[in-house]
Amino acid sequence: MNIGVKVQLAPFDMAYGYEDLLAQRTDVGAVVSFTGLVRDFNESPEVTGLTLEHYPGMTERTLEDISEQAWQRWSLQGVRIIHRIGYMAPGDPIVRVSVASVHRRDAFEACDFIMDYLKTQAPFWKKEHAQKGDYWVKERDTDQHDASRW
Amino acid sequence: MQLTHLNARGEANMVDVGDKQATRREAVATGRIMMQPQTLKLLVDGALPKGDVIATARIAGIQAAKRTHELIPLCHSLSLSKVALDFDIDEQYECVHVEAMCRLSGQTGVEMEALTAVSVACLTLYDMCKAVDKTMRIDAVQLESKRGGKSGDYQRDGSGYENVPPIVTGTGAAGEVSIGERCASPCVRVKFLAELRERLGESEAIINLDEMESRDVGGLKVALAKRSDIFAALSDRRALCAVNQVMANDNAPVTDDDEVAFFPPVTGG
Numbered sequence: 001m002n003i004g005v006k007v008q009l010a011p012f013d014m015a016y017g018y019e020d021l022l023a024q025r026t027d028v029g030a031v032v033s034f035t036g037l038v039r040d041f042n043e044s045p046e047v048t049g050l051t052l053e054h055y056p057g058m059t060e061r062t063l064e065d066i067s068e069q070a071w072q073r074w075s076l077q078g079v080r081i082i083h084r085i086g087y088m089a090p091g092d093p094i095v096r097v098s099v100a101s102v103h104r105r106d107a108f109e110a111c112d113f114i115m116d117y118l119k120t121q122a123p124f125w126k127k128e129h130a131q132k133g134d135y136w137v138k139e140r141d142t143d144q145h146d147a148s149r150w
Numbered sequence: 151m152q153l154t155h156l157n158a159r160g161e162a163n164m165v166d167v168g169d170k171q172a173t174r175r176e177a178v179a180t181g182r183i184m185m186q187p188q189t190l191k192l193l194v195d196g197a198l199p200k201g202d203v204i205a206t207a208r209i210a211g212i213q214a215a216k217r218t219h220e221l222i223p224l225c226h227s228l229s230l231s232k233v234a235l236d237f238d239i240d241e242q243y244e245c246v247h248v249e250a251m252c253r254l255s256g257q258t259g260v261e262m263e264a265l266t267a268v269s270v271a272c273l274t275l276y277d278m279c280k281a282v283d284k285t286m287r288i289d290a291v292q293l294e295s296k297r298g299g300k301s302g303d304y305q306r307d308g309s310g311y312e313n314v315p316p317i318v319t320g321t322g323a324a325g326e327v328s329i330g331e332r333c334a335s336p337c338v339r340v341k342f343l344a345e346l347r348e349r350l351g352e353s354e355a356i357i358n359l360d361e362m363e364s365r366d367v368g369g370l371k372v373a374l375a376k377r378s379d380i381f382a383a384l385s386d387r388r389a390l391c392a393v394n395q396v397m398a399n400d401n402a403p404v405t406d407d408d409e410v411a412f413f414p415p416v417t418g419g
Contacts (some may be wrong), residue, residue: 010180016175016343036419046234051269052418053343053344054393054418055343055392055411055413057395058392058395058396058411061395069207072398083418083419089176089297090174090302091174091298094418094419095418095419101227102320106263109156115419118418118419119414119416119418121416122416122418122419123343123392123413123417123418124416124419125343125344125345125414125418126411126418127345131234131236134416136344136345136348136417138417139414139415139416
């Protein structure tokens with residue numbers, strides 16, 4: 001299995017994963033990448049930033065486990081997940097998932113699956129900072145519903 | 151380090167921003183105007199001769215931000231996407247704190263606009279209160295934070311709400327499993343994470359196995375609830391649990407030196 005997961009405080013390069021997935025091989029037919037960003041509106045209209053907390057150790061294991069499940073379900077050539085923690089400002093990338101496969105459908109579906117599972121299973125918690133104060137973001141039923149599709 | 155507004159011959163020079171990439175930029179500046187307690191009271195009561203002081207100062211600050219380029223010689227004219235001013239009347243320190251936030255997506259920073267907005271808002275407060283108070287003083291006009299652009303983000307140390315340290319649960323670095331101290335007698339190490347930690351006011355607890363009626367997660371919850379009522383929150387349906395970093399329910403067994411974490415539903419991605 002060609003799987004790589006990373007959790008870090010520092011901002012990440014948007015090329016992360018892509019170059020790595022294609023290094024020294026020419027049999028890859030498709031790479032699908034998803035990037036999640038900090039919005040300046042969410043539960044309150046004026047979000048000034050957010051702080052992401054996680055559970056070191058369990059986070060990485062969960063992301064690896066989700067990648068492995070994707071590997072079993074689709075025909076993949078590589079998976080890379082990078083997720084930031086700590087303080088982020090609106091516009092900052094939070095997460096990037098890149099999936100490589102021979103044909104596009106596998107990569108599209110696996111990427112979608114990984115994000116649905118990441119959002120409902122990986123131990124990350126967002127605290128939003130807004131003009132009116134700080135609060136913990138509530139989980140969304142739609143995310144649970146999305147994850148139950150698979 | 152070089153002053154960008156001076157050219158190679160040391161002459162004043164407007165920086166060519168045409169080649170810079172348009173990025174989202176934001177700057178926050180603050181300042182304050184000190185005044186007599188009586189003046190402050192008149193301001194709060196809205197009893198000053200020139201009327202609603204704060205509303206006027208807010209408009210003045212916004213207008214000033216938009217016209218910064220007319221005041222500061224080498225400043226570019228910018229189309230700001232957002233200007234917000236906040237006023238905080240501080241009776242303890244007998245002053246009004248002014249905070250301005252300017253934002254745009256463009257090729258040059260907005261700290262001059264934020265600083266100008268604060269300065270002019272303070273001057274407007276002065277103008278509207280000067281009939282009753284000549285002792286007022288404007289000071290501490292400063293940049294608090296700046297985001298976006300080549301020179302990177304800036305955050306003044308020890309400032310207000312944006313200066314939130316990153317929270318990372320546990321002492322282990324990313325990728326490591328943090329190992330706590332071993333207990334003298336057989337025990338379970340309990341962690342409370344995220345919103346649950348803040349609600350309980352506790353981040354960790356140690357429970358001796360002897361305190362537990364049954365050696366599983368359910369028994370651990372009972373033992374915690376016996377220590378303090380606040381831990382009744384752990385029986386809430388929304389409180390999740392992991393034993394040694396694997397999701398677990400009330401029937402999951404726990405033994406000596408296990409790490410049990412309680413946390414709210416996850417919200418990553």
